[in-house]
Amino acid sequence: EAGVAQSPRYKIIEKRQSVAFWCNPISGHATLYWYQQILGQGPKLLIQFQNNGVVDDSQLPKDRFSAERLKGVDSTLKIQPAKLEDSAVYLCASSPRPSGANVLTFGAGSRLTVL
């Protein structure tokens, strides 16, 4: 089975610019997650989708971050405007059902550097 696909793998931008990341989950996985992983820390959940509905976005900085999952398949995460502290790896993961009961499958991540 194909894994979770993410693009781009690397992105370097200036602060105040915008950036978008794309994720295609494993076929048939209803639940999709975006995590932010700052260097030396564990991943932090930004947003969780169940099909095309948002289940949890309590840790998403909504003044600058947005995410959507149209048609309940692939998803995009956007940052506008970017700040220096947004430098991190953005990981997408999917599971057949919510994560508490199932193993998550992660993509390789998108590494963002904000200068």
Next chain:
Amino acid sequence: KQEVTQIPAALSVPEGENLVLNCSFTDSAIYNLQWFRQDPGKGLTSLLLIQSSQREQTSGRLNASLDKSSGRSTLYIAASQPGDSATYLCAAPIIQGAQKLVFGQGTRLTINP
């Protein structure tokens, strides 16, 4: 609120040694705990999912234990190899509201040939 802590942050051992990685969590009312491996520049790979009804889960040279009463889990790696070098993360679920995982900060493991 679930908080997950992993100690030590980094560990370096010679090849062939058996070793233990530690994970502690604050909310013991969990129904499972997961261990992940992360190689540099890569995503996370699930290693073991241990249910609350289990005390141990084994996969090859890896053995994970779970003690809910003490809020601790350990990952035991037998006969370590240089290929085991990676960051190991544990994750515990939040049991209220949306089901989601809270990760520890990870232990960076280096196996020296």
